[in-house]
Amino acid sequence: MLNITDKTLLDTISGFSLKPENAAFNVRKNGQGLDRRSTEHVQIVSKTDKPGIDINVLPGTKKETVFIPVIITETGVADTVYNDFYIGEDADVTVIAGCGIHNSGCEEARHDGVHRFFIGKNARVKYIEKHYGEGDGTGGRVMNPVTEVFLGENAVCEMETAQIGGIDSTLRETNAFLEAGAKFNVTERLMTHGDQTAKSNMRVELNGKNASSQIVSRSVAKDRSEQVFNPVAVGNAAGRAHVQCDSIIMDKAKIRSIPEIAANDADAEIIHEAAIGRINNDQLLKLMTFGMSEEEAEAVIIEGFLK
Amino acid sequence: MLEVKNLSFTVPGTDTGIINDVSFTLQDGKFLVLTGPNGGGKSTLARLIMGIERPTAGSIVFNGEDITDLSLTERAKKGIGYAFQQPPRFKGLTVRRLLSLASGRDLPENECCAYLTKVGLCSKDYLNRAVDASLSGGEVKRIEIATIMARQLQLAIYDEPEAGIDLWSFSMLVQSFRSIASQKNESVIIISHQERIMKLADEIIVIADGKIRTQGPRDRILPALGREFDVACDMRGK
Ligand SMILES: Nc1ncnc2c1ncn2[C@@H]1O[C@H](COP(=O)(O)OP(=O)(O)O)[C@@H](O)[C@H]1O
Ligand SMILES: [Mg+2]
8 A cells, every 4th residue: 555655755754663652643644534533532534514523532641652654656646635633631642643745757746734722721833844845746836734723721832843945836824822821832934945935824822821832934946936924923911922033044045024913911921033144155155164065064964954 | 395485466447455475385294383473464465375365476385386377176185175264154054064075074063072172172062053143253253263274284384273262272383383383294374363372483473564574483472572562552652
């Protein structure tokens, strides 16, 4: 069922071959569910009204990992999938998602994943998502992920997303709604090259007292690629949100950042920092004094920046 | 051996002379201190030797080879290194990675720690920290010095290593420089205003207004320097 291309793709996006023996997982290929396993505490069931799955994590589940990789290896596939995560109170899980497209054809291959997380009181979720495209076809590789996170009281969600090249067009929507004491931290890493375009819209609402959020975005735009960021942080109650966007721009690329911060409560502290700039010349010179060429130095700086 | 011959540097696109006709020779394994007033041209001279700046006239000969036209990278590969006066920070690069990049191989933890100890940094705490804005100026400066110590160099240039460093770490640093000086494996140029570092020197060169004002063995220059400072302070006092 899984050929070599599949396996490599799966590993690149989710380290699937290294998954623990008894982890729950659901593998989706070219718009079809391919393989699945539920565990005692993590049950995965197909949706009946639309493509996708419900992932039910029982209250109190500790230290489990769930893999839900998606791969597309056929040209002309347009796959939209709806995955809902119901995380029970006090649970502690890691969810490894990811989408890999191998398009060697001339038509577009596209995956739009709509993920919703309903995180119960005091539960913790670590969500890791990696997007990756390859293949020498002329067809575009497109991903438009939507992620919505509803955090109950004192729930914690740490989200790490990375899209390091290979995706021609992406529109990312991330929305988070926090109740009292909840914490939502996101780190977004993005690299575009060639004629790629990427747009990331993010909205975080602190709705309960003492919720907090930290949004870190690191991006590199090369060649003629274009990136647009639109982070919005809203404080509706006492709490803190910190948005930090940092971009390296190269060649003929374009980057735009349109932040919005809003406070609707005098005890909401909302901070935004953003910077777009070339690689610092002293950094290049420093690494060249170690014997690196300018190109090698550049690669090291970008790799570190996106790590 | 490093031979600097009639070196001059003018700011590109202007006729502002920063370095004017500077010549000196540094024998293998010798320890040279460059000193002199701020703005005198010490860092520029160091950057010219490293290849970060290009001279407008003159030449630089290293181990018998004219390296004036060699790039920064090529000179680095020939064993020349330079610790910046104001080192850059790197988002996401850890101290360990930077030391490894400097040494040219993946440095094991204990070796990284040894280099950090030489500059007075309590090592384990630092290894996995990024060399970014979360570190203080003095910490970044000491990590910079450690990266140069981690390289296998024939000529190491340190630009005001004492700047921003507390007294305790400074003592560690002086000890490290003393042991480098006594080993005589590599030639060392240190730009410094510190008497304790000057005392380690075989030779001292005083640079002011882009020219060499005095040069000679430490025993001859150091006492004279003391008097010169007294005079300078005295004049400022009036
Ligand atoms: N690229 C440059 N452009 C303009 N002025 C420069 C440049 N490099 C150095 N200078 C000037 O040259 C002088 C010497 O600088 P520097 O070599 O840093 O002195 P030092 O290290 O002795 O304090 C200073 O007045 C400095 O402002
Ligand atoms: Mg200087």
